[in-house]
Amino acid sequence: MPAPKNLKILPADNNLIPTMRSFTAALGLGQNCGFCHVPPDFASDENPKKATARFMIQMVNDVNAKFPDGKVHVSCYTCHRGANMPLMAPPAAGGGL
Numbered sequence: 735m736p737a738p739k740n741l742k743i744l745p746a747d748n749n750l751i752p753t754m755r756s757f758t759a760a761l762g763l764g765q766n767c768g769f770c771h772v773p774p775d776f777a778s779d780e781n782p783k784k785a786t787a788r789f790m791i792q793m794v795n796d797v798n799a800k801f802p803d804g805k806v807h808v809s810c811y812t813c814h815r816g817a818n819m820p821l822m823a824p825p826a827a828g829g830g831l
Contacts, residue, residue, distance in 0.1 A: 769783060
């Protein structure tokens, strides 16, 4: 496997591919690599979703860094809950009593 290029947030270590796979699994989006990347050139920034993903990863990192206990308190799943776009409000209550 060639050395990763154009990494701006994630480190180029042995955890890179497992980390990327965990994003797919944790979000439950059912998306493949091409959702954010432009295969076979994974270093390409042509897909704007890659910039959005970088922003979101940095946001999660920044929030978690503010907790003095060093634990992970938020993740992608905290907001996304398996959806490409997080809900901005709870779903409308259905049915009646």
